[in-house]
Amino acid sequence: MSFFKTKDDLxxxxxxxxxxxxxxxxxxxxxxxxxxxxxxxxxIRFALAAKGFNKTLDPHLDRIRDLLKAGIKxxxxxxxLEVFSNALMAMEDHSSSSQxxxxxxxxxxxxxxxxxxxxxxxxRQSYDAREFINPQRLFIALAEIxxxxxxxPEADDFANELALADTKxxxxxxxxxxxxxxxxxxxxxxxxxxxxxxQSGQPLGPVFEDAVNLLLAIKxxxxxxxxxxxxxxxxxxxxxxxxxxxxxxVNIAAEDAEKKRNNREQDVAAQxxxxxxxxATATQLEPLKQLVSIRxxxxxxxxxxxxxxxxxxxxxTQKELRNLLQKIREMETETTELQSRLEAAQSRAxxxxxTNLPNRLAFEERLTDEIARSHRYGTTLILAVWDIDFFxxxxxxxxxxxxxxxxxxxxxxxSKHCREADFVARFGGEExxxxxxxxxxxxxxxxxxxxxxxxxxxxxHANGDRLSITLSCGIAQYNKGDDNESLFIxxxxxxxxxxxxGRNRCIAI
Ligand SMILES: Nc1nc2c(ncn2[C@@H]2O[C@H](COP(=O)(O)OP(=O)(O)OP(=O)(O)O)[C@@H](O)[C@H]2O)c(=O)[nH]1
Numbered sequence: 001m002s003f004f005k006t007k008d009d010l011x012x013x014x015x016x017x018x019x020x021x022x023x024x025x026x027x028x029x030x031x032x033x034x035x036x037x038x039x040x041x042x043x044i045r046f047a048l049a050a051k052g053f054n055k056t057l058d059p060h061l062d063r064i065r066d067l068l069k070a071g072i073k074x075x076x077x078x079x080x081l082e083v084f085s086n087a088l089m090a091m092e093d094h095s096s097s098s099q100x101x102x103x104x105x106x107x108x109x110x111x112x113x114x115x116x117x118x119x120x121x122x123x124r125q126s127y128d129a130r131e132f133i134n135p136q137r138l139f140i141a142l143a144e145i146x147x148x149x150x151x152x153p154e155a156d157d158f159a160n161e162l163a164l165a166d167t168k169x170x171x172x173x174x175x176x177x178x179x180x181x182x183x184x185x186x187x188x189x190x191x192x193x194x195x196x197x198x199q200s201g202q203p204l205g206p207v208f209e210d211a212v213n214l215l216l217a218i219k220x221x222x223x224x225x226x227x228x229x230x231x232x233x234x235x236x237x238x239x240x241x242x243x244x245x246x247x248x249x250v251n252i253a254a255e256d257a258e259k260k261r262n263n264r265e266q267d268v269a270a271q272x273x274x275x276x277x278x279x280a281t282a283t284q285l286e287p288l289k290q291l292v293s294i295r296x297x298x299x300x301x302x303x304x305x306x307x308x309x310x311x312x313x314x315x316x317t318q319k320e321l322r323n324l325l326q327k328i329r330e331m332e333t334e335t336t337e338l339q340s341r342l343e344a345a346q347s348r349a350x351x352x353x354x355t356n357l358p359n360r361l362a363f364e365e366r367l368t369d370e371i372a373r374s375h376r377y378g379t380t381l382i383l384a385v386w387d388i389d390f391f392x393x394x395x396x397x398x399x400x401x402x403x404x405x406x407x408x409x410x411x412x413x414x415s416k417h418c419r420e421a422d423f424v425a426r427f428g429g430e431e432x433x434x435x436x437x438x439x440x441x442x443x444x445x446x447x448x449x450x451x452x453x454x455x456x457x458x459x460x461h462a463n464g465d466r467l468s469i470t471l472s473c474g475i476a477q478y479n480k481g482d483d484n485e486s487l488f489i490x491x492x493x494x495x496x497x498x499x500x501x502g503r504n505r506c507i508a509i
Pocket of ligand 1: 199354387388389390391392393395399400401402403404407428429430499503
């Protein structure tokens, strides 16, 4: 075969070109694989970041994560993204927490706004069916009706209504609802002010009107916040879907390139085999030389056109990869932003803004979990309910701000003296709750007494005076068959006994 080397080193050239092409193709595929892995990791991280935000969405996020762990498979991923988007749109919160009796308030409103009876009845039915996640939403629904009432009764009628109604009892129900409503931070001061006015027995009429105005302002604020969050989530969903489609496009391009390359290899191999066959059977050198020369020229031209085509496809794929990378970078930024926003939203829903302790909603969820755990593993569980003694005096003597400060200090002391597995929450007002898993009744009583003494010895100051603050505590142990309510009722009963027996004491039952 020495004649191959005499014809412009043709075989060496086309071989080099061919292997170069193979190398660059392999490099491209590696690059594609790396970017695809990066995309998967980013989406997996996004799904992890969003987990826990909403129980309905969690299974979808788990499925997306599981799918991506095996790499991008276009069809199932696209289907799952669609299902996820739909679930996101239909996202609804449900709550099963216990709620304050608002019957008198409804009766009063029905008598006062006869033109709104039908709407009021609807809201009352929803409230009784526990469809309001938070009293704040109830307030807002009511405020909307009252705002839309364009035939308010005469001032005299209103005064008469109020005189007839049991205004004290109505104020109490309003107060109860207000205590449970997680008002946005911006409205806390106004909410406290309203509470104080209701407690101090001011005429219900003006307080009531101010309450309606405050609630309308809160409604506007919440609508803005919700809109902002909804816009953000929907743009993220769109981008996620878009990313899935780009990834699918790159995937198809790579599969295509692989197929074409295989065809070319087969093409060249067939031509070489033909040449070999002809060489083996050739009887005359000159015609064979010519034939070889023609064939090699043909192969060379074919390779050149392949090279051009490959280059075109490579540039196209590279452009798509660059776009993909750009999208991934944007998504990484958005994922971080989303994570912090979700954390903030979650914290707003489950934290008490004044003390930064978990709130009543978080406590009820935790109590359900702890009871389920005790039931399953047969471990002990203690619920302690704490209440500050004569707290009203502190507010009345030193003002509401000093009262708030005292609540913050006590919240810190209660948390500080607990173990890591214990759980402390602000139940509402001046009442705190504590869950002590795997603790017996005698040791819980001992721990609570020590903590109570510690708080008694701590010094609080208000307006230059040194205050002595004490707490009473009721403790109950989980018994088989208990639910959240029955366990709480026992602990609350023990607290009542502690108050009756002179306060500043802990009683376990
Ligand atoms: N400063 C402040 N006071 C609050 C807050 N929440 C509830 N309170 C007040 O806590 C007081 C609770 O008063 P009461 O229920 O009469 O109980 P108490 O004065 O502690 O008396 P005993 O519990 O019987 O010892 C009320 O005056 C409420 O206004 C709050 O967030 N900040």
